[in-house]
Structures are given as structure tokens and as C-alpha cells.
Amino acid sequence: MRVHVRAGARLKRAWARRSEDGGYRQYVVYLAFVSILAVFALMLWDDGFLSWSNLLNIGRQAAPIAVMAVGMAFALASAEIDLSIGSTVALSSLVAAAAVGNYGFFIGALAAVGVGAAVGLANGLITVKVRIPSFLVTLGTLGIISGIARNMNNLQSMPIRSDAFSALFGAGSLGPISSLVIWTAIVFAIGHFALHHLRWGRHVLATGANRASAKAAGLSTDRIRISALMVSSVAASFAGVLLAGRLAIGRHDLGENDLLTVIAAVVIGGTSLFGGRASVAGAVTGALIMAMLNNGLILMGLEVADQLIARGLIIIVAVALSMRTPSESVGDDVP
Amino acid sequence: MTAPALSVRNMSKAFRAVQALEDVSLDIHRGQVTALLGDNGAGKSTLVKCIAGVYQPDSGTVSIDGETHRISSPDVARTLGVETVHQNLSLIDSLNVVENLFLNREYTRGGSFGSRIGLLHKRRMSRECQATLARLGISIPSLRKPVGLLSGGQRQAIAIGRAVAWGQKIVLLDEPAAALGVEQAQRVLDLIVALRDADVAVLLITHNMDRVTQVCDGAVVLRRGRKAAEVKVDQVTKDDLVAFITGAKTTDSGT
Numbered sequence: 001m002r003v004h005v006r007a008g009a010r011l012k013r014a015w016a017r018r019s020e021d022g023g024y025r026q027y028v029v030y031l032a033f034v035s036i037l038a039v040f041a042l043m044l045w046d047d048g049f050l051s052w053s054n055l056l057n058i059g060r061q062a063a064p065i066a067v068m069a070v071g072m073a074f075a076l077a078s079a080e081i082d083l084s085i086g087s088t089v090a091l092s093s094l095v096a097a098a099a100v101g102n103y104g105f106f107i108g109a110l111a112a113v114g115v116g117a118a119v120g121l122a123n124g125l126i127t128v129k130v131r132i133p134s135f136l137v138t139l140g141t142l143g144i145i146s147g148i149a150r151n152m153n154n155l156q157s158m159p160i161r162s163d164a165f166s167a168l169f170g171a172g173s174l175g176p177i178s179s180l181v182i183w184t185a186i187v188f189a190i191g192h193f194a195l196h197h198l199r200w201g202r203h204v205l206a207t208g209a210n211r212a213s214a215k216a217a218g219l220s221t222d223r224i225r226i227s228a229l230m231v232s233s234v235a236a237s238f239a240g241v242l243l244a245g246r247l248a249i250g251r252h253d254l255g256e257n258d259l260l261t262v263i264a265a266v267v268i269g270g271t272s273l274f275g276g277r278a279s280v281a282g283a284v285t286g287a288l289i290m291a292m293l294n295n296g297l298i299l300m301g302l303e304v305a306d307q308l309i310a311r312g313l314i315i316i317v318a319v320a321l322s323m324r325t326p327s328e329s330v331g332d333d334v335p
Numbered sequence: 336m337t338a339p340a341l342s343v344r345n346m347s348k349a350f351r352a353v354q355a356l357e358d359v360s361l362d363i364h365r366g367q368v369t370a371l372l373g374d375n376g377a378g379k380s381t382l383v384k385c386i387a388g389v390y391q392p393d394s395g396t397v398s399i400d401g402e403t404h405r406i407s408s409p410d411v412a413r414t415l416g417v418e419t420v421h422q423n424l425s426l427i428d429s430l431n432v433v434e435n436l437f438l439n440r441e442y443t444r445g446g447s448f449g450s451r452i453g454l455l456h457k458r459r460m461s462r463e464c465q466a467t468l469a470r471l472g473i474s475i476p477s478l479r480k481p482v483g484l485l486s487g488g489q490r491q492a493i494a495i496g497r498a499v500a501w502g503q504k505i506v507l508l509d510e511p512a513a514a515l516g517v518e519q520a521q522r523v524l525d526l527i528v529a530l531r532d533a534d535v536a537v538l539l540i541t542h543n544m545d546r547v548t549q550v551c552d553g554a555v556v557l558r559r560g561r562k563a564a565e566v567k568v569d570q571v572t573k574d575d576l577v578a579f580i581t582g583a584k585t586t587d588s589g590t
Contacts, residue, residue, distance in 0.1 A: 209429040
């Protein structure tokens, strides 16, 4: 009895703390996740929405999006944006495919991630040194990388003939859990830790919230912005490794259509598009929501056109609920 | 006579065609509050930003305790013991009180490895933040609140508290009491007096002559980027100061 009372008091305190930050909005994404899950579970009970194989399907689909979303959360947190992630996925998958054949799975994955680091460094350096908004820089590199990927194997997909690579990065599983899901969990853990427990994460948020103040506090904001864009690109290239592992190919159009899905996932998750506020857990949950929507709407038997409409509406509602910042909501309350 | 805590010599700074500072020299001393006065656009904030490492002056030197340094970045200024409360740049709204107080000075745990990767020691920062604010008599309802949600007075108190917390020897304050209510402004003044009594050298930019006569020992007046006067506050009247600011009186009296 006593224990219950104490736990209740602790919960109440935690809630009070959260609501005084205006931070309850950061929980919208989890509420949305549970509601959508519940609705689909009830409506699609007979279609096996909750079956293990379907849930695993959703997890596998969400994995590369979630990995990209974690990276994008850092780019957005620093008040930058990375539009080149889709093409980075494609190029990394091709580089992995090319390298795996000659040097084995480890070098293959390493080379792919190295591509990501190089792309991110280029994005960051151009953004910071030439002083062009990252929106435009990465719009440019998106095209360039996309072109390089298309040239690399003349629009042909490149097979990956390494069982180790496929098992480790996609097709394999540990017990009942797909390796894709495990990798996603690892990326989530690293991202969450870096954002909340490392000085670097805090400095990324400070830089994104107010670059002039951050600079006045002595932060080297240039280096921080470059590193945030590098994290985004490295995450994208790792998503490329996961896609390549799952499909056992590298191809120029992998990830090409994922950019907007990733941005939607990150923003639904409570990360501000304008910097200074980010949630890695929210980004991953957002990615799960996007995958669940895809899966559920298909199982419901909606036409592709109706799927698009339904998905668009749900995204707008979720973003509207999660996006407003605490200070704005204070303003709203004061007439 | 010991060397002044901070000594600026012949500092000039231009922004394209606009000469914001021209050949300005001034000294500030430990245990004294020096007012930096001047009309809008006189160059006060530019001067403070040059000392704080935010801007690089075109020419001139800054000496601290008699030693000349090149202040190439805000980080260098901080290491030399100069803390600045800028007009608008002092706090990051979305970070909470603790995070702001320790921004770029975070405590880490986990030994040398922890400090290399920057593993935050949150509990220690929280504890010390609480202790510091209590010591300064600053009461903030919640340290976990983003500072953007606090009142102007509380924000200024935190910004000044940051300078105090780090035991800096020189504190530059750019209009710390502007836009504050009467009571809050008084509390900021109390903090400034506390700094002075702790033997800190304070440079205070203000437009309020009452504050000058209330807490300042000396005053430097800038006019159109040049030094118009450097006086001891007890040797002049408020009207004299206003006259220096508007240019009605130009002699460099007092010193």
C-alpha cells in the first residue's frame, strides 16, 4: 500500500515537472503511436495486423527510415537540414556492393559508412565556409550524388554475394528478432545517449536554438554544425548498408523516395524544423508510425491514391499536435 | 598603484564605411563599477564585443592585469577571466537554467575518458546550480524550466549569476536592467554591488543616470565612437554626464 502511494507521488511529481516545461507535447508521438496501433489492431484483427510476422514486417520496413530519422534529428537540432540523405543511401549501397565482392563484408560496410562521412563533411564544409544554407547545399549534393550513383553501374543493380553481409545487415536474425531491428535499436541507443548525455549533443541543441548566443558563449558553432551534418550523412549511409543487406543488392534508386517520410517521422517525433529541440526516441517512434501507416493502409485494402490521402491527413494532424513550441504555447494562453 | 584589471588602449573598429570605434582607451579596476555611457550608436556595445572576443578590433590592445592579450574568440576571453552579459546574446531560450549556467563549461564524469567524450555530470551541475543561485539570493521557481519561459528579471539574474558562479575577475554588463520592472532592476543592481564587493571589476553599460550615481565609481562616455569623457562619478552631476553624452560639453575633465 505504502509503496503504491509513493510511486503515485513520484509519478505526479514527474508529470508536474513535464507539464511545467510545456513538454507534454513531446509525448504526443507516443500517444499517436499507441492510438494508431490500437485502431489498426481492432480494424485489421482478422487480417493479422498483430501477427508476429506482420509486426516484424513493420519493424523491417521502419528500420532504415528510423536510422535516417535519428541522423536527421541531429541535423535539424543544429538548425540545418540534409536533403541529400536519399542519394547517400543509394551511393552507399552501391559502394558496399562493390567493396563486399573484393574485400569482404566488414570493409564493405566500412566503405559505405565512409562515403557517408565524406558526403557529410562536404555538406558541412560548404554550408559553413561558403555560407550557403544547408537546404541549398544539400539540394545540390543530392543531385550530384544521385548522378554519381546512376553512373556507377549504369543504372544496373549490383548484387551482393556475401552471406555474411546479408545475414549481419538485413536478412539474418537473432532468435526471432531481425538484425535490422537490432541495428536500429543500437543506432537509437547511441543517438539518444549522444543527445542527452554528451556535451556534444547539448552544444548541437544550443547552436540550433540560437547560433549567435552559442558563439558568444564560446562554442565553435561551425564545427558543431559540420558534425551534425556528418551524423546525418553517416546515418543515411548506414541505412544504405541495411537496405543493401536486406535486398542483397546495391542500386541507384534505393532510398530515393524516403526523404519526406524521414522528415515527417522526425517532426512528428517532436523535433523542431527550426533547430534547438530534438528527440531521438520520438524520431524512431515517428518512423514506426510511418511504417505502420503504410502497412495498415495496405492491409485495409485502400487504393494507392486513398492511401496517400489518408497518410497525408494523419501526418498533418500528428505534426499539428506535436510541433508547437513551449514558448509559443505560453503566448497562446495569454490573451 | 596596481595595474588596472582591464585596460583598453587605442581601440578602433570599423564596419565597412562606419567607424564604430575610434582610438578608444579606458581602464577598469578591481572592486569598482565603471559606467560606459553614450547615446545609441555611440559604440558601447561594439566596444564590449571587442573586449569579449565576439568582434575583432581593427587596431588597439587589451591588457588584463597588465598583460596584453589577443582576444581571438569568446572562449579566450572567458579563459582570461572576462565574463560578458550581452544585451541579447546571453542565454539560450530553449535550454533550462542549469544547462544555461553551465553552457560550454559542463562538468563531466567518468574520468579522463568521460571528459574526452564529454559525458555530462548532470547531477553535479544541478546541485551546484542550486547552490550558486541560493548563494546569490536568486530564486528561480524551477531549474528545469527553459529560460525562455522565465521573466526578464530572472533571466538577467541567471546571466549575471553565470559570471559570479565562475569567479570571474572582470564582468562586462550590456544594459542588464533594460526592460526590467523597478523591483527586478533593483535586484540586478544588488547583484552588481555584490560583484563589486567581491573585488570584481565591473563595466556597466546603461542609459539610466540614477543607476550611475547609485552604483558606479567612474564613468566613461563615448560619443560617435570616440571617448568624450572619463570622470569620477562623485565629481560630476547627472547633468554633466548628460551633457557629455549629448555633446553639449566636451572637455575631458576629471582625469
